[in-house]
Amino acid sequence: MKIAIIGGTGNIGKGLAFRLKMAGYDVIIGSRKKEKALERAKECNEIVSKLGGEANIDGMENEKASNICDIAIITVPWEHAFSITEALKDILKEKIVISPIVPMKFKNGFFIYSPPPEGSAGERLARILDSDKIVVAFNTIPASRFAKVDERFNWDVPVCGDDAFAKEVVMDIINSIDGLRALNAGELSNARIVESLTPMLINLAKLNNLKPLGIRYE
Numbered sequence: 001m002k003i004a005i006i007g008g009t010g011n012i013g014k015g016l017a018f019r020l021k022m023a024g025y026d027v028i029i030g031s032r033k034k035e036k037a038l039e040r041a042k043e044c045n046e047i048v049s050k051l052g053g054e055a056n057i058d059g060m061e062n063e064k065a066s067n068i069c070d071i072a073i074i075t076v077p078w079e080h081a082f083s084i085t086e087a088l089k090d091i092l093k094e095k096i097v098i099s100p101i102v103p104m105k106f107k108n109g110f111f112i113y114s115p116p117p118e119g120s121a122g123e124r125l126a127r128i129l130d131s132d133k134i135v136v137a138f139n140t141i142p143a144s145r146f147a148k149v150d151e152r153f154n155w156d157v158p159v160c161g162d163d164a165f166a167k168e169v170v171m172d173i174i175n176s177i178d179g180l181r182a183l184n185a186g187e188l189s190n191a192r193i194v195e196s197l198t199p200m201l202i203n204l205a206k207l208n209n210l211k212p213l214g215i216r217y218e
């Protein structure tokens with residue numbers, strides 16, 4: 001299965017790229033610039049090599065990556081994620097699209113959830129793509145720790161979406177990554193709850209002087 005990470009040159013893209021590759025998927029890093037994608041692919045392939053995996057992560061422009069993938073993850077800051085999805089609409093509307101997007105604003109020293117009129121970023125993507133294959137996941141993964149090769153974690157990943165098959169595929173992907181456990185969080189309308197966990201985690205870490213937090217339900 002080919003997974004394209006759209007905007008995969010950024011913070012969350014790095015951990016996703018080498019960890020998905022180590023889990024056995026074909027991984028493509030997408031970028032607005034081919035050279036930037038290739039550079040990040042090279043960096044991630046070095047990590048994969050050291051870990052004993054098959055170092056064949058590819059890098060290319062977002063549009064090409066979207067064309068050849070089975071599944072796309074939109075890892076672009078929320079302010080730009082909707083316009084890039086709009087631009088890739090004709091390519092992505094039939095595919096499973098994963099949204100880790102968290103719309104939030106910084107106010108008075110803290111982050112607050114700031115959803116679009118549709119109720120959540122996930123629902124907005126569903127509207128743009130006119131698709132029920134949007135799956136909201138990975139929102140609560142702290143990128144700085146996820147990108148560290150030696151980091152040890154045991155995190156739950158709430159997953160919501162309206163298409164049962166798409167959700168199952170994404171939950172399988174998550175469960176294949178060491179240290180992650182996918183939890184079914186119900187329909188896409190629950191995306192507003194899932195997405196709003198992230199500013200809370202960031203604020204909790206700040207207020208309590210903790211390292212970036214993931215979540216584990218026990």
Ligand SMILES: NC(=O)c1ccc[n+]([C@@H]2O[C@H](COP(=O)([O-])OP(=O)(O)OC[C@H]3O[C@@H](n4cnc5c(N)ncnc54)[C@H](OP(=O)(O)O)[C@@H]3O)[C@@H](O)[C@H]2O)c1
Pocket residue numbers: 007008009010011012013030031032033036037074075076077078080081084100101102103138139140141142143144
């Ligand atoms: N950071 C976290 O801890 C974290 C955790 C969970 C979820 N998320 C979510 O994941 C998404 C990505 O977060 P991030 O921290 O990885 O973002 P980021 O590093 O700031 O940016 C990711 C990539 O987005 C692309 N990009 C930036 N501006 C763009 C624009 N105007 N149009 C198209 N592409 C643009 C860039 O790729 P190119 O320059 O190569 O095109 C950039 O490398 C966000 O929606 C965020 O809410 C983040």
